Amino acid sequence: MLKTDTKTIYGDFQTPPSLAELMMDILDTLDFSPNCIIEPTCGVGEILMKADNRFHPKLSFGVEINPEYVNTFKAKINGKSSYIILNGSIFDYLITIEKQSKSFETILLVGNPPWVTNSEIGAMNGNNLPRKYNIKGLKGIDAITGKSNFDIGEYILWKLIEIFHQKNCVFAFLCKTIVARNLLKLLWDNAIQFKDASIYPIDSKKYFNAAVDACFFVINFSTKLKKQTCCIFNSIENRVLDKKYGYFNQMIINNYDFFSSHNYFGTSDYIWRNGVKHDCSKVMELKKTSNEYINGYGEIVNIESDLIFPLYKSSDLSKHFPAIKKYVIITQKSVGEDTSYIKYQYPSAWLYLNKYYNSFVERKSSIYKNKPPFSIFSIGEYSFSPYKIAISSLYKKILFHKISSIENKIIMVDDTCNFISCYSSEEADFVHSLLSSDEVCGYLNSVIFWDNKRPITIELLNRLDLLKVSIKLGLENMYHSFVRKNKVTKKNNNIQLNLF
Ligand SMILES: C[S@@+](CC[C@H](N)C(=O)[O-])C[C@H]1O[C@@H](n2cnc3c(N)ncnc32)[C@H](O)[C@@H]1O
Known part of the structure; x- marks a missing residue:
């Protein structure tokens, strides 16, 4: 396998320190102080270390599949006792994570899971895939004609949401914008409650040399409310509110305020x-x-x-x-x-x-x-x-x-x-x-x-x-x-x- 293929299969793009710092600035505004921080795919630890330095939790817990990265990370933290860094696949460590965090009241789940789809991995004969991955219960012609092509990061984040959403926790992940939207829809379809959700677009070309719409996606589960909107800011740097996504009749809406004044939702007599x-x-x-x-x-x-x-x-x-x-x-x-x-x-x-x-x-x-x-x-x-x-x-x-x-x-x-x-x-x-x-x-x-x-x-x-x-x-x-x-x-x- 080519080195570049391996990098793709593992979605291996380490977060630059300047971007990790911006993420922490946003989390700082939430009035949430975690006593446990979890990073499911922590790489060489840029995000986890920044979060640990900012919030001083009792435990900072990371999982990373690449042993070299784990060694690099461990060398950086130099035996600091609040860290546990495990080498392995997050797909095998979900239960361990749940157990490790059980005794903590406030949990921050943070990171940058791989931005790669199952079919991209399949095309390179990679096996960095969960055992069962039909998470959305896709059926029929939609699944046959391609919608079952899902993002591995989306799977990881949805699994973590399933495990943690009832706790007092905050989710804060870099991901493709389409992944954030799919997750929001899943939250709303499943009537999962949260205090608020926000999307801060990032310049993925600048930070990762990648040509994809991506964002910092934050969901605050510290209070359970029937929240049906998500704030969309103009950028992670400027953070001016641009619009709100919303939810209406099982549909995710791009601009909820505008939709409210132009609501022609219904069924069409003319069939498209x-x-x-x-x-x-x-x-x-x-x-x-x-x-x-x-x-x-x-x-x-x-x-x-x-x-x-x-x-x-x-x-x-x-x-x-x-x-x-x-x-x-x-x-x-x-x-x-x-x-x-x-x-x-x-x-x-x-x-x-x-x-x-x-x-x-x-x-x-x-x-x-x-x-x-x-x-x-x-x-x-x-x-x-x-x-x-x-x-x-x-x-x-x-x-x-x-x-x-x-x-x-x-x-x-x-x-x-x-x-x-x-x-x-x-x-x-x-x-x-x-x-x-x-x-x-x-x-x-x-x-x-x-x-x-x-x-x-x-x-x-x-x-x-x-x-x-x-x-x-x-x-x-x-x-x-x-x-x-x-x-x-x-x-x-x-x-x-x-x-x-
Ligand atoms: C986009 S990078 C981000 C790394 C780090 N979180 C950061 O932000 O700098 C994704 C990381 O996920 C790791 N990874 C990929 N698949 C994984 C898996 N199944 N379990 C754990 N880590 C994985 C890769 O090795 C890589 O370090």
Whole structure:
């Protein structure tokens, strides 16, 4: 294994003293004096020593997997009796930690657990993983399509919260901001009470040379209150209150104060979908040059045009005036449809697809397992509606597009876009105007986390109640008349599960 791989597997980025000092300055303001301090992954001890010097506890207890770091740390503390430093994996020491801290009334849990995910560790054949790690009880398609890719630090912190949250304690950890948010949601979903929670963003490039949103996350469990907000400061250095995260109907809200004045949360009559998914772009996506289609291997594709549709991708929808740059082969009209009809109706397409049979078989996602050859996903009657309102899920802007047909063909969007189906130009204009209103923009900005990889999800969009928006804008009657005529609103369909 490469040295850099080992560093990654163990999330081995030691905290610089200046950052550890800033952490202590914040903890100093909490009016909390711990008689026991615990650091679950203490490295060479920068944070634990700073905390020990600041708070003078009876016990400072650290665990670290790397024996060299333990030796370095022990050399630094030079036999000071208030320290216990153990060499081993935190996954094996959770019970020991619980026992060691039992007799102490006030406990500070502090540190910087590894910022690495189980799949990154798996890709390097590492084994720095807990034995059982399905902590969120992930199920179904969400788990299959990637959400089970969790952060090891998140696991460690959640385990510690499970053990300690009922005690008089404070949690104070550097972690990815997404980890802090996931933990907050878990706390709120589980109705775990605390006095207050705060997030102080850190410049991870400056302190760790890492390109990830990270923060100092503090939860004060010294008093048990039903707290449903978390203070977000502008930075660990300046500490000016920027906004508050909140919790509403099992959803974590990005800007709770703004949400309160733009609350259009509800269920949408219009069903939001992901665009078409095929995971075989070199074969399925084509460019058009004058009269010829060219695939991703640079080959001319001469197949029946009935199966070829114009395609918008996220990058196209990020622009105010998108242009068609790609086309996509659509092999099915609904998920799971038998594809053998292609052989008889579209023999050239059948030959073409079979030439690349292996590329389809080799698709990794389990959604294609036991499905007809050349299957695609997120396809149905809704994909062929004459109008769509679509938005990129990846780009960090709220820009909805009304899209229809070109060259007498319905325009498809790919799986990085979300859309709803409309059945007349008037309906599409109406829905587009609702979605482009300041009311919707305000609501979406209050619930979207722009630092997520895919900030605009169909879960979020399906929780926007356009009826409430039309009531606010005095357009309720028009709304009802369009919903009644639409063939694929929720009244007629089950909601599609998110594919991601
Ligand atoms: C991000 S570094 C932080 C080190 C130290 N807490 C600090 O802030 O300077 C993460 C540390 O966790 C240690 N580590 C990784 N996996 C561990 C495990 N399973 N048990 C204990 N320590 C672990 C690494 O060796 C590394 O020292």
